Amino acid sequence: MDFAPSPRAAELAALVGAFVTDRIEPIQEQYHRDVAERSAGDAWQESPILGQLRAAAREQGLWNLFLPASHDRPYAEQFGTHGGAGLSNTDYAPLAEIMGRATFLAPYVFNSHAPDTGNMEVLLKYGTPAQKEEWLEPLLDGRIRSAFAMTEPGVASSDATNMAATAVVDGDEVVINGTKWFSTGVGHPDCRVLVFMGLRTPPGESPETDRHRRHTMVLVPLDTPGVKVERLLSTMNVYDEPVGHGEVSFTDVRVPASNILLGEGRAFEIAQGRLGPGRIHHCMRLIGQAEIALELMIRRGLSRTAFGKPLIKLGGNPERVAEARIAIDQARLLVLNAAWKLDEGGPLHAISEVSQIKVAVPNMAQQVIDMAMQIHGGAGLSQDFPLAAMWTNARALRLADGPDEVHRGVVARLEIGRIAAEQR
Structure with a gap:
């Protein structure tokens, strides 16, 4: 094992560290005070300072730094103008530590925050060209946000095979029903898409004997009829504005079967x-x-x-x-x-x-x-x-x-x- 960073990773660590120290830390205390003192409605609107910092980070090439390396295509061909560094997990780890020093702010400023990082990696690795064009491109560009809908309020979600929500193929559509909660990211005003995980058939009717082949992942636009954010949930009385965690209901939601990620039963x-x-x-x-x-x-x-x-x-x-x-x-x-x-x-x-x-x-x-x-x-x-x-x-x-x-x-x-x- 050699944990020494590559020259590129060391260079980026110095740049990220300088940006956090010079640009983010000086405004961090005031930013959190401003959010805490806003009215309930205003708290969910993104502070203008975040947009300014994001633009500055992107201008310096400190954007989407989490994007993984790939051995099958040149890096520039993969990500184009969307930033990134093509680092290994070992090389990216010190950058994530530096970002953590500014809690929520730094990962968000560098477009390297959850759940968007995980959702972008899913689309990058498993998405079709059409899915990437519709959702990955604007996520990489920072124009939209996303959420991940997996945990459910009515079952012990520590065992994901207990899931009760469904994503059933009906011809050229997927019909989605159920309730998810703690869907991180759904409170952001720019959230546009959820990565939904559900049973491919109603509970008890699965044709698969392997319980890990019974679930499907589907891309669900937030504005699809039948999708409703029932409420935003606090974590220890903190709402994590402007990202938030929501309880979301899905009632006879229909999306094209082409929104399925990788294939039925592969969630x-x-x-x-x-x-x-x-x-x-x-x-x-x-x-x-x-x-x-x-x-x-x-x-x-x-x-x-x-x-x-x-x-x-x-x-x-x-x-x-x-x-x-x-x-x-x-x-x-x-x-x-x-x-x-x-x-x-x-x-x-x-x-x-x-x-x-x-x-x-x-x-x-x-x-x-x-x-x-x-x-x-x-x-x-x-x-x-x-x-x-x-x-x-x-x-x-x-x-x-x-x-x-x-x-x-x-x-x-x-x-x-x-x-x-x-x-x-």
Whole structure:
């Protein structure tokens, strides 16, 4: 394993770091205060400052940097004027960490934020030429937003095979019924399309014995008759404006069968290809947030005095700083290992490693951020610091990326299976 960045990745890391430091961090505090103080309706309108920053980032070539490398076509031929860098997962990981230092803002400014990154990768890898022209092009260009509709309120979504929503082919159309929720991105005023996952036949009538061949992924324009955003959901009382997470109902929604991605019954195949790189992005952004939390913790501790000593030297705070540093560095190496495995052999080569980081990194980040909040006192719970929002993000990802228990189960099953196979 060699985690040293390529020359191109090192160059981009320096450029992204400078942009975050010089352009984003100076306005970050005021941006979040402005959003918090807006009225309920205005909060969902994108701040003009985001458009200005996005234009500046694109002008500097810092746009769609997550786009993966491909070995079958020249890079410029793949993405044209839509930016990107053609980096491996291992090379992109440090860029994602830098973006994470500015929480929501930096990934969004660089057009490298979820769920659009995952949806763009799906379209890039599995979309037809017509699907790419209609949806991938404007997403790459930053003209529209998208959402991912998978989780459902009426079933235990930790097991995706429990899904009840349907996407049934009827002649040259697909008929879609059901309810999804926590569909991230659906609150944005520019959201135009959802990537919907549903059963290809009504529950109990599937002709397939393999439960992972019963589901289909379909592109559903948000303005299709029968699609309704029932409500926008908060996460720990935070609405994540202007992106948001929505509960969406689908009632006899009809879209062309040409909107199916890859083919009927192939949704799980797509999902596995989508989730690997996306988890690298999430985890490295969380590591960036943990780094910021540790810095804020130390700065606060050095600047405040209690009982005749700087806060940072009271009680067990020095040990907490050391434990945080160790935990962050451990997590980073674990993610880089998973990224390297993905680069070497694809998602099937890194099943355990990706599951490991899904557990380890959000838990680490949550603990480090919590320590920083504690040393800030009441201010750590307020909008004056990014800590509360960062803690909420880390906590939410322990569910959004699948429950910890599921990922631990995957790791355990693979470990037990490996030893059992050796003993046969």
